[in-house]
Amino acid sequence: MKKPENPQAFPKVTKLLNSTRRQNDPDYYVESSEGMSLRDYFAGQAVMGFLSSGPGYNNPEAVSRDAYKVADAMLEERPK
Numbered sequence: 001m002k003k004p005e006n007p008q009a010f011p012k013v014t015k016l017l018n019s020t021r022r023q024n025d026p027d028y029y030v031e032s033s034e035g036m037s038l039r040d041y042f043a044g045q046a047v048m049g050f051l052s053s054g055p056g057y058n059n060p061e062a063v064s065r066d067a068y069k070v071a072d073a074m075l076e077e078r079p080k
Helices: 038-052 060-077
Strands: 012-015 028-031
Touching: 038 060
Parallel strands: none
Antiparallel strands: 012 028
16 A cells, blocks of 8 residues: 655744745745654644543553544645
8 A cells, every 4th residue: 555645743844045025926945854644633633632531541552643643644635
């Protein structure tokens, strides 16, 4: 199975050299070498949901494993 795209969640917007235009113009580009991945962001959100749902999740390994399962499923659904 093809691995889903995992872009940066909070990419750094960098101005190209000699550009005086605004951020939404083509003279700008998104540099994705910095920032948290979207997979990590989704997993973090899932962890918050799991932990706020009650005492059912008291094993950190299980929380982490399940959070990344949710994140992977979310990444697979994005292009649909």
